[in-house]
Amino acid sequence: xxxxxxxxxxxxxxxxxxxxxxxxxxxxxxxxxxxxxxxxxxxxxxxxxxxxxxxxxxxxxxxxxxxxxxxxxxxxxxxxxxxxxxxxxxxxxxxxxxxxxxxxxxxxxxxxxxxxxxxxxxxxxxxxxxxxxxxxxxxxxxxxxxxxxxxxxxxxxxxxxxxxxxxxxxxxxxxxxxxxxxxxxxxxxxxxxxxxxxxxxxxxxxxxxxxxxxxxxxxxxxxxxxxxxxxxxxxxxxxxxxxxxxxxxxxxxxxxxxxxxxxxxxxxxxxxxxx
Amino acid sequence: xxxxxxxxxxxxxxxxxxxxxxxxxxxxxxxxxxxxxxxxxxxxxxxxxxxxxxxxxxxxxxxxxxxxxxxxxxxxxxxxxxxxxxxxxxxxxxxxxxxxxxxxxxxxxxxxxxxxxxxxxxxxxxxxxxxxxxxxxxxxxxxxxxxxxxxxxxxxxxxxxxxxxxxxxxxxxxxxxxxxxxxxxxxxxxxxxxxxxxxxxxxxxxxxxxxxxxxxxxxxxxxxxxxxxxxxxxxxxxxxxxxxxxx
Amino acid sequence: xxxxxxxxxxxxxxxxxxxxxxxxxxxxxxxxxxxxxxxxxxxxxxxxxxxxxxxxxxxxxxxxxxxxxxxxxxxxxxxxxxxxxxxxxxxxxxxxxxxxxxxxxxxxxxxxxxxxxxxxxxxxxxxxxxxxxxxxxxxxxxxxxxxxxxxxxxxxxxxxxxxxxxxxxxxxxxxxxxxxxxxxxxxxxxxxxxxxxxxxxxxxxxxxxxxxxxxxxxxxxxxxxxxxxxxxxx
Numbered sequence: 021x022x023x024x025x026x027x028x029x030x031x032x033x034x035x036x037x038x039x040x041x042x043x044x045x046x047x048x049x050x051x052x053x054x055x056x057x058x059x060x061x062x063x064x065x066x067x068x069x070x071x072x073x074x075x076x077x078x079x080x081x082x083x084x085x086x087x088x089x090x091x092x093x094x095x096x097x098x099x100x101x102x103x104x105x106x107x108x109x110x111x112x113x114x115x116x117x118x119x120x121x122x123x124x125x126x127x128x129x130x131x132x133x134x135x136x137x138x139x140x141x142x143x144x145x146x147x148x149x150x151x152x153x154x155x156x157x158x159x160x161x162x163x164x165x166x167x168x169x170x171x172x173x174x175x176x177x178x179x180x181x182x183x184x185x186x187x188x189x190x191x192x193x194x195x196x197x198x199x200x201x202x203x204x205x206x207x208x209x210x211x212x213x214x215x216x217x218x219x220x221x222x223x224x225x226x227x228x229x230x231x232x233x234x235x236x237x238x239x240x241x242x243x244x245x246x247x248x249x250x251x252x253x254x255x256x257x258x259x260x261x262x263x264x265x266x267x268x269x270x271x272x273x274x275x276x277x278x279x280x281x282x283x284x285x286x287x288x289x290x291x292x293x294x295x
Numbered sequence: 296x297x298x299x300x301x302x303x304x305x306x307x308x309x310x311x312x313x314x315x316x317x318x319x320x321x322x323x324x325x326x327x328x329x330x331x332x333x334x335x336x337x338x339x340x341x342x343x344x345x346x347x348x349x350x351x352x353x354x355x356x357x358x359x360x361x362x363x364x365x366x367x368x369x370x371x372x373x374x375x376x377x378x379x380x381x382x383x384x385x386x387x388x389x390x391x392x393x394x395x396x397x398x399x400x401x402x403x404x405x406x407x408x409x410x411x412x413x414x415x416x417x418x419x420x421x422x423x424x425x426x427x428x429x430x431x432x433x434x435x436x437x438x439x440x441x442x443x444x445x446x447x448x449x450x451x452x453x454x455x456x457x458x459x460x461x462x463x464x465x466x467x468x469x470x471x472x473x474x475x476x477x478x479x480x481x482x483x484x485x486x487x488x489x490x491x492x493x494x495x496x497x498x499x500x501x502x503x504x505x506x507x508x509x510x511x512x513x514x515x516x517x518x519x520x521x522x523x524x525x526x527x528x529x530x531x532x533x534x535x536x537x538x539x540x541x542x
Numbered sequence: 543x544x545x546x547x548x549x550x551x552x553x554x555x556x557x558x559x560x561x562x563x564x565x566x567x568x569x570x571x572x573x574x575x576x577x578x579x580x581x582x583x584x585x586x587x588x589x590x591x592x593x594x595x596x597x598x599x600x601x602x603x604x605x606x607x608x609x610x611x612x613x614x615x616x617x618x619x620x621x622x623x624x625x626x627x628x629x630x631x632x633x634x635x636x637x638x639x640x641x642x643x644x645x646x647x648x649x650x651x652x653x654x655x656x657x658x659x660x661x662x663x664x665x666x667x668x669x670x671x672x673x674x675x676x677x678x679x680x681x682x683x684x685x686x687x688x689x690x691x692x693x694x695x696x697x698x699x700x701x702x703x704x705x706x707x708x709x710x711x712x713x714x715x716x717x718x719x720x721x722x723x724x725x726x727x728x729x730x731x732x733x734x735x736x737x738x739x740x741x742x743x744x745x746x747x748x749x750x751x752x753x754x755x756x757x758x759x760x761x762x763x764x765x766x767x768x769x770x771x772x773x774x775x776x
Contacts (some may be wrong), residue, residue, distance in 0.1 A: 048640060048721075057740045062724065077642060093629035094639055198739040220688035223741045253629055253637065359674055379680040389675035392693045392775060401689075405680045433775050449679075 022273040039254040046075035047258045050087070050095035052166060053199050055241075056080035056215025058124075064274040066263055074258050080259055082196075083166040090244075091113060093251030101241045103295075115244035115249075120295045121266050122275050122286045123240045126170060127218055128231035129201070130156075132209035132273075137180040147203040148218070152180050155189040156207035162192035162201050170210045171241060177236065199226075215238060219280040240295045241286075243267075308380050308456045309335040309488055311356060315454035318351055318512075320537060325351050327512035328365070337454075338489040340503030340520065342496070342533060345395035345462045347509040349492045350461050356490065357383045370444035380405035381457040386465050388446040395437065402449045415523045421445075424478050429537040438535050440471025450487075458482060460491045464498065476502055496536070500524055509530045545744050552748030559613070564723075566751075568756065571729040574642055574716070575709040578649035582705055585650075586657030591687035593658070594665035608662065611655035617714030623648040625716045640721040648715040650740075655704040660701040665690050680722065699768045705763055709756055 056059065056078060065076045081089065083102045089099045090210035092115050098115065100106060101124075109115050128147055130138070136154040138147040151158055161168040175182050182190070193203050197217040205212040213221075218229065243263050246284035248256040263269040279285070290293060311333040318326035325348045333339060333356070341349050354360045355367060373380050375506050382479075390398050399417035408416065421427050424444040427436065434445060443463060450458055460479065461468075464472040479502060493499055499506060503520040513525070518530040527533045556564050586758050593604060625631050627639040627647075638644045676686050691698065713731035720727035722736060730753040737746035 053739065054723075057736075075726075077640065077721070077723045077726050092631075093634070196739045198741040201739050202743075217740075221741045223743060240543060251629060253634075352676075357678065357679060376682075379678070383674075383678040385675060390670055391689070392695075394775070403677050405685070 021240050037184060044075050045078055045192070045258060047079050047096040047098045047255050047262060048094065049076055049099055049262070050089045051080055051099040052079050052083050052086060052101065053080045053165065054165070054214050054217050055101070058220060059196060059280065060216065060275070060278050060286060063278045064271070067274050068262065068271070071099060071270075072261055072265070073285070075241065076262060080210045082163055082211065083169075084164050085115075088168075092247045092254060095259065096246055096255045097243060098246060098263055099241065099243045100166060102169060103240055103241050103242060105166075105169075106242050106244060110244065114247055116247050118242045118244050119263060119267050119290065120281055120292055121241045121243050121290055122288045124239050125232065125284045125295070126167065126212050126237040126239055127215050127229045128237075129204065129213050129218060131208040131226050133208070133226070133227050136210070140232040141227075141231045142233055144174060144231055144236055147181065147231045148174060148178045151210055152178075152185055152189075155187060157189050157207050159191045159200055159204040159207065159209045159211040161197065161211075162194040163196065165196075166211065166239070167197060174212070174236065202214050216280070217287040219283060219285065240289075245288055246273055298480070302403060303407075305374075305393070306407075307335060308369050308371055308373070308498060309333060312366075312368045313356070314366045314368075316355060316362045316367060318348070318355060318360065319363045325512055326362070327513075329514050330365075330441075331507070331514055331517070332487070333457075333490065335488050337489065337504035338483055338502055339505055339507060340499045341490070341492045341507045341509060342494065342535075344498055344510035345494075346511075348512045351510050352509065353383070353459050353461050353490065353492055355364060357381060378408075378489065379453065380455055381450055381459065382450045382453055382455040383459040383461070384443070384450060384463050386444050386462045388442040390434040390442060390445060393433070394431050395426060395434050395448075397433050397454050398445060399449050403452055404412070416452050417448075420448040423451050423481065424448040424482055425474065440467050443467060443475055446534075447475065447482070451478075451482060451485075452484070455487055457488045457490065462488070462492055462494065464495065466494075508535070509536070545747060548621060548744040549747030549751060553742050553751040556748060557752065566725070566732055567728055567730055568736055569754070570727075571710065571731070572641065572755070574645050574729060575706060577646045577648060578653060579580045579706045580711075581646070581650045581701060582657050582757040583652040583702060585750070586654040586705075587661045587691055588687060589654075590661030590663075591691050593662045595683045595690070596667050597772065598628045603670070604638075605659075605662065608655055608657045608706060612654060612659050614655065615714065616652055616712040618713035619645050619648055619652045620718030623651065623715065626642060627719065638725060639719065642720070642727060644719040645716045646720045646725060649709045649712065652715055653709050656708060657705045658699060659692070661694075661698060664694050664697045664701070668694055670773065696768055696772050699764055706760065 045108060055063065061078050069075055074211070083100045083105060087105055087109050089095050098109070106118055110118055117123050117218050125261065130139070136150045138150050141147050160171060172182070191203070191207065191209060193200055195203065198214060198221065200211060201213060201217065201221050202223055205223055208226055228257060243266055243291040245256060245259045245263055246254045248254040267290035272290055275286050275288045276284060313329055313331050316326055316329045323411065329352065341352065342350050344488055351360065355362055387395060391401060393401070396414065396417050400413040401412045401421055403416055418427070418430060421430055425445050426441060426444055426448060429441065434442065437541070464475050467475065476498065479489060491502060500520060504520060506520050506523040507514060508516040508523065510531040516523065516527060516532045518528070523532070524536065572734045593601065623644065624639065626634065627644055628632045628634055672690065676689070680687065710733065713735050716729055717732050717735065720732065723726050724734040730749060734749045734753070737749065
């Protein structure tokens with residue numbers, strides 16, 4: 021009985037410790053799974069936290085979910101890569117101002133055997149046309165994420181009406197980036213991925229990067245403070261500190277310094293106009 | 296012994312009066328109109344063939360069942376929430392998953408005995424039934440006879456005015472039966488009214504002062520034990536004793 | 543099978559180096575699930591016992607509903623708790639979304655029905671056996687419930703372990719209300735989900751082995767305690 025009582029006491033203390041978590045200085049940032057999975061946050065956030073003492077808690081979701089989270093007031097800052105959706109967010113009055121931060125790019129992945137013969141090309145639209153013409157297997161994320169939206173825009177730009185052109189070759193999986201890559205690897209299919217997730221992805225199978233560098237593949241990131249007038253609990257000062265740091269020379273350098281296998285993933289462009 | 300002087304300072308529970316008691320389960324009438332009176336003093340033994348309603352009658356008297364019709368009235372009512380002044384022992388003893396001592400102190404706790412007195416009174420009761428050395432043993436690993444003695448120790452510690460027993464030795468060997476009968480006799484000697492159901496005629500003879508013979512839910516005959524067992528007046532009783540009726 | 547061997551290797555490497563991040567994640571997982579079990583027992587076991595020994599109108603409906611709630615999908619619980627705790631929700635002012643506290647709440651809601659339903663069943667069975675004797679001794683329904691719970695303590699150990707197993711293995715609820723925030727609300731199951739979605743399957747499986755091992759170790763420990771106590775008290 022003594023053992024049980026002591027164990028119960030220890031348990032109770034642990035619960036109490038859990039509940040009495042110190043009210044640290046922290047902000048909640050809603051961002052996307054692909055950004056988190058690239059490892060960027062694990063690299064740049066400790067630098068910010070050391071400098072300011074503010075802990076940044078990132079909740080990583082799909083772009084749509086991240087914005088919805090912010091609409092409910094459950095985040096202080098939103099950091100996503102879907103300009104149209106972000107501007108809609110601002111128009112609705114949920115955000116204060118959008119600051120461009122950085123861009124990364126998408127790359128077209130595909131099997132080394134390359135049935136559509138697009139390897140080494142510099143034109144993404146040509147590549148997509150060739151894939152559709154060859155009816156080569158293509159995996160789409162299908163989850164209304166930023167990547168998915170970008171993919172749909174590219175098909176449209178290539179003049180392909182997916183509703184008509186869809187066939188067994190187009191695999192709409194409804195998955196995140198990692199699982200979609202896994203699916204593509206097992207099917208030996210083409211897919212559009214962000215460079216960060218691709219570089220960190222280990223389960224490549226027979227896949228390789230086939231098309232990159234087309235300006236149309238660029239993926240712009242923007243950061244916004246959630247509107248404290250609409251959501252009174254937003255930590256506007258701490259949140260603004262984070263945003264200011266991201267666009268500052270120091271923050272931009274931290275972003276540029278992040279590399280996987282010696283390769284830079286994200287390209288800071290805070291001062292750039294029109295992005 | 297001071298404690299049960301307090302209890303008895305209140306009016307005695309007995310006599311218990313049953314008037315036209317009927318007990319039905321669905322369409323089956325198990326007790327078919329019994330009127331009787333149980334007085335303090337004589338050890339009452341209830342016998343009868345299977346299905347006569349003996350166990351049900353016991354439970355009606357003890358209050359575990361309520362009559363479908365008729366009345367069951369004690370001379371004094373027990374204080375609600377107070378210590379039980381009547382007790383019951385079942386054919387298979389129901390013991391808690393604790394030590395023998397723990398089972399008795401549990402009963403004492405229910406009776407409102409202060410914490411400090413419980414263990415001593417429990418030990419005394421255990422010694423009275425011959426289980427003095429087994430106090431710390433787990434109740435569940437005791438033998439059948441020891442378990443039934445433990446049930447009686449529990450009763451002993453409570454000093455009830457009435458003790459109902461439902462075939463307490465039916466599952467025991469003769470040696471254990473003998474021990475149980477001794478304890479019952481001792482309880483009677485200490486002032487507890489005994490109401491015992493048995494199908495063991497020898498036991499009825501040893502332990503009974505008066506016999507109630509039940510047949511098909513009715514009280515067919517009631518007589519002092521000696522007279523009943525030698526010269527039953529009702530024909531059903533005569534047949535029963537001759538062994539013609541099924542047990 | 544190659545990935546299984548690779549996974550086992552990863553698991554060993556993580557454990558051998560006592561990777562501090564892993565240690566944090568494991569400790570957090572245990573703290574959350576054990577807290578949920580503790581609170582769940584405090585609520586669920588007496589509730590189950592009370593339903594078992596009392597008669598009241600609608601008792602059978604309550605039992606059926608309770609049994610049905612054992613199958614609550616964890617992601618549904620997570621969603622409901624999220625909507626409650628969201629700033630836009632009724633309890634938003636508490637400000638506990640995306641904290642371990644919210645995760646404990648969600649897991650408690652998830653497992654309490656199981657603890658209550660199963661304890662209700664074992665107490666019900668025991669009550670049938672004990673009822674006459676306990677009533678004869680003067681026990682009230684209020685007093686009978688704790689007496690029976692203590693008497694059934696060995697069966698209850700198994701029930702509590704079932705509750706812990708469900709809590710420690712679920713991912714749907716803690717993912718939604720916790721947010722899988724690195725260093726704050728990341729637990730074993732959400733870490734496994736993350737590594738899976740990153741495509742690092744050996745690591746995910748390795749973490750899975752570690753989680754499995756911990757749960758098994760806890761079960762073994764509880765079993766030993768139960769057996770020793772049972773031998774002493776029957």
